[in-house]
Amino acid sequence: xxxxxxxxxxxxxxxxxxxxxxxxxxxxxxxxxxxxxxxxxxxxxxxxxxxxxxxxxxxxxxxxxxxxxxxxxxxxxxxxxxxxxxxxxxxxxxxxxxxxxxxxxxxxxxxxxxxxxxxxxxxxxxxxxxxxxxxxxxxxxxxxxxxxxxxxxxxxxxxxxxxxxxxxxxxxxxxxxxxxxxxxxxxxxxxxxxxxxxxxxxxxxxxxxxxxxxxxxxxxxxxxxxxxxxxxxxxxxxxxxxxxxxxxxxxxxxxxxxxxxxxxxxxxxxxxxxxxxxxxxxxxxxxxxxxxxxxxxxxxxxxxxxxxxxxxxxxxxxxxxxxxxxxxxxxxxxxxxxxxxxxxxxxxxxxxxxxxxxxxxxxxxxxxxxxxxxxxxxxxxxxxxxxxxxxxxxxxxxxxxxxxxxxxxxxxxxxxxxxxxxxxxxxxxxxxxxxxxxxxxxxxxxxxxxxxx
Ligand SMILES: [Zn+2]
Numbered sequence: 001x002x003x004x005x006x007x008x009x010x011x012x013x014x015x016x017x018x019x020x021x022x023x024x025x026x027x028x029x030x031x032x033x034x035x036x037x038x039x040x041x042x043x044x045x046x047x048x049x050x051x052x053x054x055x056x057x058x059x060x061x062x063x064x065x066x067x068x069x070x071x072x073x074x075x076x077x078x079x080x081x082x083x084x085x086x087x088x089x090x091x092x093x094x095x096x097x098x099x100x101x102x103x104x105x106x107x108x109x110x111x112x113x114x115x116x117x118x119x120x121x122x123x124x125x126x127x128x129x130x131x132x133x134x135x136x137x138x139x140x141x142x143x144x145x146x147x148x149x150x151x152x153x154x155x156x157x158x159x160x161x162x163x164x165x166x167x168x169x170x171x172x173x174x175x176x177x178x179x180x181x182x183x184x185x186x187x188x189x190x191x192x193x194x195x196x197x198x199x200x201x202x203x204x205x206x207x208x209x210x211x212x213x214x215x216x217x218x219x220x221x222x223x224x225x226x227x228x229x230x231x232x233x234x235x236x237x238x239x240x241x242x243x244x245x246x247x248x249x250x251x252x253x254x255x256x257x258x259x260x261x262x263x264x265x266x267x268x269x270x271x272x273x274x275x276x277x278x279x280x281x282x283x284x285x286x287x288x289x290x291x292x293x294x295x296x297x298x299x300x301x302x303x304x305x306x307x308x309x310x311x312x313x314x315x316x317x318x319x320x321x322x323x324x325x326x327x328x329x330x331x332x333x334x335x336x337x338x339x340x341x342x343x344x345x346x347x348x349x350x351x352x353x354x355x356x357x358x359x360x361x362x363x364x365x366x367x368x369x370x371x372x373x374x375x376x377x378x379x380x381x382x383x384x385x386x387x388x389x390x391x392x393x394x395x396x397x398x399x400x401x402x403x404x405x406x407x408x409x410x411x412x413x414x415x416x417x418x419x420x421x422x423x424x425x426x427x428x429x430x431x432x433x434x435x436x437x438x439x440x441x442x443x444x445x446x447x448x449x450x451x452x453x
Pocket of ligand 1: 025
């Protein structure tokens with residue numbers, strides 16, 4: 001019996017140490033380093049004791065490399081395809097992170113049932129019966145989908161050799177363990193080794209692997225940042241459990257942009273792809289209410305019309321409250337200061353609440369102008385004209401700055417039946433003959449006087 005070998009790992013960033021210490025040198029977190037048993041076996045392969053004839057790769061001249069090689073597999077899910085940049089790249093490792101209970105398993109199970117390829121769905125979390133029950137709620141077919149309840153990687157690879165799937169899904173990486181390491185499942189060294197085995201498998205066979213990873217309270221993929229470095233693509237599934245909408249975002253993508261966004265609606269029968277999100281993000285009401293304004297924003301290449309709601313009221317308590325959902329709180333404070341200093345609105349003693357509908361958080365600075373309009377509308381208690389929308393960034397001196405791809409924003413607004421859009425005077429607009437009226441503004445005072453006279 002060989003001596004048990006241990007090592008120390010930071011549970012936050014995965015850094016390895018020879019002995020325990022209070023603070024991690026690499027991520028500077030305190031008390032995150034714990035001892036884990038590692039006992040590496042000599043031979044280490046995803047193939048269980050068979051010949052290991054790995055093809056060593058050969059250098060090629062750059063002109064010999066086939067540039068059209070990135071063939072993608074259609075995932076038969078428009079939103080997932082969009083976020084991945086056109087589909088699943090064979091041999092890639094995709095990590096899908098998200099809080100427990102947000103719907104990661106539902107999403108991947110639903111996709112595996114739809115795929116026309118042979119798919120192996122490995123679950124360490126639920127029994128085959130439980131998964132079958134869930135699958136029946138989603139769709140009655142699923143002829144190509146195999147379900148395996150297993151947590152040991154060596155057993156999983158044995159099944160893979162028999163079934164020869166085209167896609168492998170692992171639910172979740174935190175439940176896996178490999179024989180080559182003695183630490184408990186979910187520990188840094190187990191997660192790292194199991195992922196390494198799966199990467200080796202994916203690269204050697206060209207079969208894509210999708211991993212589910214649970215996220216801790218502070219929003220990082222549980223345990224390891226290291227996982228994010230190892231895989232090709234990191235997707236995050238987010239949303240509020242109280243809202244029906246879920247957002248699929250890519251945080252890292254070796255094969256495409258990270259700017260794209262997928263939107264789903266959670267239904268009793270599974271997740272519905274929302275292909276025209278603007279329609280759901282704008283609430284439809286009978287009468288015009290003060291305090292709401294529509295922003296024409298862009299998420300990746302896709303334009304989105306988003307409703308901003310503001311409530312401005314006299315502060316009941318000494319210090320006025322400011323609270324936002326889906327919009328940067330510092331940015332709100334800046335906008336309020338600009339409104340007070342540059343346009344003379346006395347908001348210093350008012351409570352201001354701001355909400356982006358649908359539970360989405362928006363980074364696009366073009367939303368500023370709609371925020372200003374919503375705040376002023378609530379403050380004046382005058383509804384904004386019907387069919388109005390906004391796209392502009394607000395600067396510190398109260399100027400309305402131009403936004404990128406303004407033509408696309410205007411077109412989307414027009415497509416959805418808006419009649420007037422407010423944009424910066426400094427934007428160069430190439431569009432001709434639009435039905436929608438384009439109002440050019442340069443300062444927030446202009447906006448205020450145009451809207452409320
Ligand atoms: Zn660390």
